[in-house]
Amino acid sequence: MLIQNNNNIQQASTRKREKVLILGPSDSGKSTLFHMLKLITSGHDVDAKFENNLRIVSSWVIERIWEAMGEQERNHLKDLIPELRSVFENTEDANLATELQNRDDCCEILVTLWKIPFFREFYESVWSRDGISMFENVKELVSRIEHKKSFSPYSLVHCRTTGILSYETMGKNTEIEVIDVGGRRNERKKWIHCFEDTHTLIYMVSLSEFNQTLIEDNSTRRMDESLSLISEVMNSRWFVGLRKIILFVKPDILCKKLENGVKYGGELNPNILPELDRIADHYLKLVINSIITEFFKKIDRTTIDSYHIVNNTSEDDIKSVCEMIFGERSAQKTTFISPCIIPANNRMILCLFNICLQEKLTDIQIITSNEEENYY
Structure with missing residues (x-):
């Protein structure tokens, strides 16, 4: 020893x-x-930490999009989802994320909202505007929640x-x-x-x-x-x-x-x-x-x-x-x-190369039917 x-x-x-x-x-x-x-x-992340982090980032996304909406858009959204009206009406904007984080169904609320065309279209119309601070990977976040993929939530939603x-x-x-x-x-x-x-x-x-x-x-x-x-x-x-x-x-x-x-x-x-x-x-x-x-x-x-x-x-x-x-x-x-x-027609070649790279293979040369590609 x-x-x-x-x-x-x-x-x-x-x-x-x-x-x-x-x-x-x-x-x-x-x-x-x-x-x-x-x-x-x-x-x-371990399961408990993962679920908690996922609720946090989901609440941030909902709060940020809600803050970007005017009164007319907010009223229209509440009419579309009457079952969630109380969530938005009884909570101050500054406390919305905190309130949502305390709900076990926070992630499900985001998925429900994302399925509403008006909500998606509003997000798409504002996310790339100058002067508006908006999360960029909401679609990917919702997809991973729906497919129950394990990932790092903070990798998709910016945390200062x-x-x-x-x-x-x-x-x-x-x-x-x-x-x-x-x-x-x-x-x-x-x-x-x-x-x-x-x-x-x-x-x-x-x-x-x-x-x-x-x-x-x-x-x-x-x-x-x-x-x-x-x-x-x-x-x-x-x-x-x-x-x-x-x-x-x-x-x-x-x-x-x-x-x-x-x-x-x-x-x-x-x-x-x-x-x-x-x-x-x-x-x-x-x-x-x-x-x-x-x-x-x-x-x-x-x-x-x-x-x-x-x-x-x-x-x-x-x-x-x-x-x-x-x-x-x-x-x-x-x-x-x-x-x-x-x-798309070159992605398979690149993916194959990346697999070879991760396996630490050397002197890689990928030859296609039309041309020879020496990628590296």
């Missing part, structure tokens, strides 16, 4: 430690990534991060500490407390925020804030020599906005990055290329280890990117592109 304990001590002393810091402005997807990484490495969050997990012979910090301006003064001993810096960019302004300053576009912040962060003396990775997230939300007729107001750059050629939709490819190249102008790209386009509510996407960042293929500076923006 003594020998075994000594071996354990020796292994612990030789084990490497790595600190991963996630930075970006508010609503850039930092907290979602943090919760997804924790979910993947630590497992799903205040202070510093961290958790530790084990990689191969490496102890990894992952840190998330609040992204609002008044939270950033706390960032410096996390800079020391950082090994990997992940900067988050939301592709879908081009038409939105900051919650704390509605005169500043979120994209402009993120462009300014990435220049400050990536060029900081604190991060010289670190592994730096940029994650462009929410491509699914970007697609939805463009499909709903929201126009990208920035200048379109026709000089497409070679790795983006896999995106079939020409306008979508132009928009994504234009956003990414704007960010690259703010930094010395030679100092960036890699960049990826990720749906950060997808476990499969996060697993694939984790393997490329922390796994055996991390030395290869290749770009992951989420299957959600790859044409």
Whole structure:
């Protein structure tokens, strides 16, 4: 036993430690990534905690949509669901979420509301407007509730991060500490407390925020804030020599906005990055290329280890990117592109590749009947 304990001590002393810091402005997807990484490495919430968290996020969604409604919309909704009239009439707006969280049927109420076309149509009409703070993944949340899927509720519904969050997990012979910090301006003064001993810096960019302004300053576009912040962060003396990775997230939300007729107001750059050629939709490819190249102008790209386009509510996407960042293929500076923006006929190829990647197979070459695709 003594020998075994000594071996354990020796292994612990030789084990490497790595600190991963996630930075970006508010609503850039930092907290979602943090919760997804924790979910993947630590497992799903235990049943009691899962049910409680699900009630909390369901109540937030209902409250936020109710707050966005005018008196006419509210009265119409109450007429459509008389059995829930008392819930809305007897509760102050500020207390609605708390009241709903105390009900065992809170999640069922959200599902019931979502089945009402008027409720869905109202949500769709306001969620992408500038100046309105609205949850983006309500449809996916309701679908997972209906299908009784186990997941991290906070990965789908944004929860503002205040202070510093961290958790530790084990990689191969490496102890990894992952840190998330609040992204609002008044939270950033706390960032410096996390800079020391950082090994990997992940900067988050939301592709879908081009038409939105900051919650704390509605005169500043979120994209402009993120462009300014990435220049400050990536060029900081604190991060010289670190592994730096940029994650462009929410491509699914970007697609939805463009499909709903929201126009990208920035200048379109026709000089497409070679790795983006896999995106079939020409306008979508132009928009994504234009956003990414704007960010690259703010930094010395030679100092960036890699960049990826990720749906950060997808476990499969996060697993694939984790393997490329922390796994055996991390030395290869290749770009992951989420299957959600790859044409349907190419998704099977990409999914097959990602399975091979997760199984740590090497020298992968996928050959189709029409052409040879060397994805990585």
